[in-house]
Amino acid sequence: MTQSLMTRVPKTGSGQASDLLFPSDPGVIRILSELPDGGDDEFLYLGMHVRGSVAITWAGDKVSLEPSDIVFCDPARRHVLQFGEDCQMTFFRIPRCYLGLSESDLDRVLGVPVRHSEGMGALVSDFLSALAAEAEFHRSAIGDRLARSAVDLLSVLVMELLQTEAGEETCGAxxxxxxxxxxxxxxxxxxxxxxxxxxxxxxxxxxxxxxxxxxxxQNDGTSVSQWVRQRRLDSCRHELGRTSNRTVTVAAVAHRWGFSSPSHFSRTFRDAYGMSPSEWQALAASGVGSPLTNARADG
Incomplete structure (x- = not known):
């Protein structure tokens, strides 16, 4: 009798993965409904977004996942994943020995979001989605073959991620x-x-x-999100400080420069320049100097 190398691990009443997560035979792939609380150095986890809101803290910024996007996970670093309401993810547990990952390689692929819409990410995502959906494969010889094929695809994906990073570092002279x-x-x-x-x-x-x-x-001492936010704030500040623009509303200026929430814009503006956008605008309209030189942010 052929022993299945791919099984779906049920949840316990507490909502956590059960002890079936660590059977005597690790198999090739085990499909989990949740990322376990504790990891194991012998295994690597791959999460696939199914529905709801999921974000990853990546290189200092929050990156949202789309349905069918995948990401390599480490239970010991679960803080990098932020789950919204009604979120559902499928996790695949794969023995690291099948992927040939060193510790340094593992650090380079963990937390890297892989989009489902391009390249190897599309191929791997489609294959894993079908694999997880076909329950009849989970305890069959066909399922074992498919699981091994999935591991082969994941090995190629890992190689691609590592080569892409190496190529970009070379281009990063x-x-x-x-x-x-x-x-x-x-x-x-x-x-x-x-x-x-x-x-x-x-x-x-x-x-x-x-x-x-x-x-x-990062090499320039900032992040891309910080740069975009600061350039938008500078543009808003300049427009609100023009005396010929006294009738324009703060909300209109915020919307024009890409801020979707006027309240968020006002808080961000105050944090950056020490006064609210309306105060800034009023100062310019009063003719008492220029807010472009009076704000503490300009020193």
Whole structure:
């Protein structure tokens, strides 16, 4: 009799993965309904977003996952995952020995969001989705073969992630990195008014990974989200400080420069410049100097 190498692990009454997570025979792939509380150095976990809101803290920024996106997870670093209401993810537990991952390689792939819409990510996501959905495969010889095929695909995906990072680091020589950063900043300036401007859209427009995008800005002492936010604030500040613009509302200016929430804009503006947007605007209208030189943010 062939012993299944892929089984779905049920949840206990407390909602956590049961002791079936650690059977005597580790198998190739086990499908979990939740990430376990504790990890095991012999296994790697891959999470696939099914529905609801899920975000990853990646390179200092919060990156949202879309349905069918996947990410390599470490139970010991579960704080990098933020689950919203009605969130559902499927987790796959794979013995690390099948992937040939060293500790340094593991650190480089953990937490990297893999989009379901392109490249190997699309192939792996589609395959794992079908594998998880076909319950009849879980205890059959066919299921064992499919599980091994999934591991082969994951091995290729890991290789691609590592090679992409290595290639980007090579391209990240000082001159090349500086030129790329300059082009990205120009792109940001041209698209500041678009509310959906994000690290993902910026990276996609420049044919680089989000990871490399974050590295470029980190090397410059900031993050891409901080840069976008500051440039939007500077644009709002300039517009609100124009005396010819006295009738324009704060909400209108915030909306024009990509802030979806006027209240959030007001808080962010005050944190940056020491006064509210309306106070800034009133100071400019009063003719008592220029707010562009009176704000504490300008020193």
């Amino acid at each position: 000082p001159k090349a990195g500086s030129e790329m950063l300059s082009r990205i900043r120009s792109f940001i300036e041209e698209h500041l008014t678009e509310p959906d401007l994000s690290p993902e859209s910026i990276a996609r427009a420049h044919h680089i990974s989000v990871r490399y995008l974050h590295k470029l800005f």
